[in-house]
Amino acid sequence: MTRASKTTATILLTFCVLWSLPGAAWSQQGPPPEAQEQLSDPEVSVVLEGRQRSRFRLAMPALQVEGGLGPQVRSAAEQLEETLRTDLDRSGVFDVQGPMQLSVLTLTGSDDRDFELYRSLRNELLLRALVRQDQGRLILEGRVYDLASGKVVLGKRYRGDPAIARRIAHTFADEIILYFSGRQGLALTSIAFASDRSSFKEVYLMDSDGANQRPITAHKSISMSPEWNPNGRELAYVSYYSGSPSIYLVDLTSGRKTPVITTGSLNISPSFSPDGKQMAFARSIGNGNAEIFICNRDGSNLQQLTHSSGIDTNPAWSPNKREIAFTSSRTGSPQIYIMDAEGANLRRVTFEGNYNDGAAWSPDGTRIVYASRRTGSFDVAVADVVTLESRLLTNGGGSNETPSFSPDGHKILFTQKRTTRNGTTTQIFVMDATGGNRQQLTTQGNNSAPVWSGFKN
Numbered sequence: 001m002t003r004a005s006k007t008t009a010t011i012l013l014t015f016c017v018l019w020s021l022p023g024a025a026w027s028q029q030g031p032p033p034e035a036q037e038q039l040s041d042p043e044v045s046v047v048l049e050g051r052q053r054s055r056f057r058l059a060m061p062a063l064q065v066e067g068g069l070g071p072q073v074r075s076a077a078e079q080l081e082e083t084l085r086t087d088l089d090r091s092g093v094f095d096v097q098g099p100m101q102l103s104v105l106t107l108t109g110s111d112d113r114d115f116e117l118y119r120s121l122r123n124e125l126l127l128r129a130l131v132r133q134d135q136g137r138l139i140l141e142g143r144v145y146d147l148a149s150g151k152v153v154l155g156k157r158y159r160g161d162p163a164i165a166r167r168i169a170h171t172f173a174d175e176i177i178l179y180f181s182g183r184q185g186l187a188l189t190s191i192a193f194a195s196d197r198s199s200f201k202e203v204y205l206m207d208s209d210g211a212n213q214r215p216i217t218a219h220k221s222i223s224m225s226p227e228w229n230p231n232g233r234e235l236a237y238v239s240y241y242s243g244s245p246s247i248y249l250v251d252l253t254s255g256r257k258t259p260v261i262t263t264g265s266l267n268i269s270p271s272f273s274p275d276g277k278q279m280a281f282a283r284s285i286g287n288g289n290a291e292i293f294i295c296n297r298d299g300s301n302l303q304q305l306t307h308s309s310g311i312d313t314n315p316a317w318s319p320n321k322r323e324i325a326f327t328s329s330r331t332g333s334p335q336i337y338i339m340d341a342e343g344a345n346l347r348r349v350t351f352e353g354n355y356n357d358g359a360a361w362s363p364d365g366t367r368i369v370y371a372s373r374r375t376g377s378f379d380v381a382v383a384d385v386v387t388l389e390s391r392l393l394t395n396g397g398g399s400n401e402t403p404s405f406s407p408d409g410h411k412i413l414f415t416q417k418r419t420t421r422n423g424t425t426t427q428i429f430v431m432d433a434t435g436g437n438r439q440q441l442t443t444q445g446n447n448s449a450p451v452w453s454g455f456k457n
Contacts, residue, residue, distance in 0.1 A: 056180055058094040059123040059147075060085055061102050066132040076138050076162035077131040080169045084129070086209055087173035087187040090439075092410055092432065093180055097123060115147050123147055127176070138162045142172055144179075154179050166211065183408055190453045191413065192216070192226035192235055193428055197445025203237050203250070208406075208452075210428075210441035216250055217257065223248075225269055228453050229276045229297075236260070236270040236279060247281060249297075260299040266290065269314045272297075273321050273341075280305075280315035280324055292326050294341075305343035316359050316368075317341070325349070325359040325368055336370055338385065349388055356381070360404040360451075362433075369393075369412055371401040380414050382433075393435035404451045409433060413441075413450040 063081045089096040105117045118126050129142040137159055144154040156175055158168045170187035177185035186208045195204045198215065201222045206213040216235065217223045223239040235250050246262040247270050261267045266284035273279070277297055282290045285304075292306040292315050306312040310330030317324055318338075325338045336350040336359045350356040355373040362369070365385070372381035372392065377399040383390035394400040398418030405412055410433050417426040426446040431438040441450075 055093060055095045056125055057097070057121075057123045058088065058125045058127055059097050059102060059118045059121070060088070060127045060129075062099045064128070064130045066130055069131070069133050070136070072162050073131075073133045073136070073138050076165035080131070080138070080140060080165040081129070083166045083169035083209070083211075084173055087170060087185070088127075088176065090209065091173070091177050091181075091185055091187075092437075093177050094125075097121060111150060115145070115150050119147050125153075125180075134159070136162075138165060138168070140168055140172065144176060166207070170207070183410075184455050186406055186408060186411065186452075188456045189407060191428075191441070191450050192228060192453070193442070193447055193450040194224040194226065195442070195445050195447045197447075203235065204447075205252075206441065210430075210439075213442070213444075216252070216255075225449050226451055227270045227272060228451060229272050230274055230454055231276050232453055232456065236272065238268050238270065247279070247299075260297075261295065261302075271315050271317050271324075273317045274319055275321065278317075280317055280326075282313035282315065282326075292324065292343075294324075305339065314358050316361055318361050319363055319365040325361065327357045327359070336368065336383075349383060349385060350381075350390065351388070352390055353381075358402050362405050363407055363409045369403040369405060371403065371414075380412065380435075393431070393433075402449050405433070406452045407454045411452075413452060415448045415450065 063077060065077070069077060085096055085098055088094045107114045107117060115126065124147055126145040126147055127142065129140060132139050140158045142156050143152050145151065146153050154176065156172055158172060160168050173187040174185035189208045191206050191208060193204055194201055200220045201224055202215050202219065203217040203223050203226045204213055204215050217237070217239070219239050219241040221239060221241045223237055225238040227236045229235065233252055235252065237248055237250065238245050239248050242259070242262055244265050245268050247260045247267050249258045249260055250256070261281065264283055268282050270279050270281045278294055279297060280292060280294045283293045284290050290311045290313050291304055292312045293302060293304050295302045308328060308330040310328050312326055312328045315324050315326040322341055323338050324341055325336060327334050328337050333354045334357050335348055336356050337346055337348050339346045349368070350370070353372040353374040357371050359368040359370045367382050367384055369380060369382045371378040377396070378401045379392045379394045380400045380403045381390050381392050393412065398416040400414050400416050403412050403414040411430055412433050413428060413430050415426055415428055417424060426448050427440055428442045428447045428450045429438055429440050
């Protein structure tokens with residue numbers, strides 16, 4: 001993306017383990033010089049027990065400050081601290097105790113005693129972070145301690161312009177999450193979505209926590225249904241800019257928009273293949289019926305995959321590239337089907353509900369998430385593509401639609417349309433893949449069709 005590309009050269013991420021950090025703000029009882037070797041000591045071990053492992057309990061007191069900070073750096077430091085704490089808390093890996101919860105402790109300045117106090121609140125880990133300023137640059141130095149042994153298990157130093165404080169925080173958070181969970185964090189990922197907040201429906205991006213929402217298109221028309229190229233550098237989307245709905249590509253670095261499929265009366269719901277070389281989409285043919293097509297990324301080599309009397313739409317390429325899920329009304333009510341990427345071996349995968357639509361694959365290819373109408377409104381459902389067992393993840397509160405998985409498979413985005421005193425509003429939410437911990441990400445205008453980027457390379 002534009003912001004990311006500009007900051008790559010600006011931020012210096014020195015991913016090194018810190019054993020001797022300068023400044024009186026740090027305890028004088030830091031690890032000895034040979035501590036790097038002691039990381040392999042059996043005393044300092046992190047046991048990962050898969051789904052049976054509860055969250056790590058992490059104490060995160062307020063950032064410490066070394067020396068004076070100018071107004072810009074101080075503001076950036078506050079933003080960094082809030083972002084880092086939020087990223088860790090939202091990760092599903094940690095239960096974070098911040099300054100408010102830790103205020104009941106009377107710290108002494110002695111690590112032996114203070115670590116015991118942190119443990120008294122059932123914490124297992126301690127994150128200490130120091131911020132200082134050097135020639136207008138913000139420097140973050142962080143250590144994670146194992147409170148049982150009192151030893152540092154992870155240390156990092158970051159240096160960058162104050163304007164990228166959030167990116168520094170996201171980077172550190174993802175490093176911590178990776179170390180303790182063995183999986184990549186979501187803090188540096190992005191979410192594409194459609195919004196009408198500018199009086200026109202345009203494509204927007206936001207950070208994974210809902211911050212930094214900004215427009216990507218400015219067609220002053222209807223632009224919707226964004227879809228990430230797996231390379232993370234471009235989006236496909238549908239726009240009425242040329243009159244009828246057509247498929248465009250936008251390069252996120254340059255902002256350049258390129259038409260891909262513009263002929264015909266209807267071209268909608270693009271989906272990239274996992275290698276980014278092809279797209280599947282729905283297209284209206286001569287009789288006005290929508291069918292599933294595929295083409296190369298540039299629109300060449302157009303091929304029709306489905307031939308039914310029903311409406312076929314919303315294709316979604318599987319992670320292994322061998323299958324495509326899509327919605328079809330060929331048996332009457334709209335249901336989810338899966339076919340081979342060549343159009344053969346068709347099978348129906350949803351049977352509960354009178355309207356099922358908008359399938360999105362889990363990253364491991366074992367599940368699909370979709371919108372299912374089983375009573376009066378839509379709810380988010382998930383189905384196993386082998387056993388076909390399905391269950392609802394939401395239960396009312398509005399019409400819950402257009403779900404999609406995070407790249408780690410642990411979160412699901414969706415939109416909720418509900419009626420308020422001021423009328424009808426559609427907003428984007430995120431929840432755990434089990435349906436819990438629901439949080440609203442958008443508030444301005446009406447927002448829809450959220451889709452998560454892949455991990456940053």
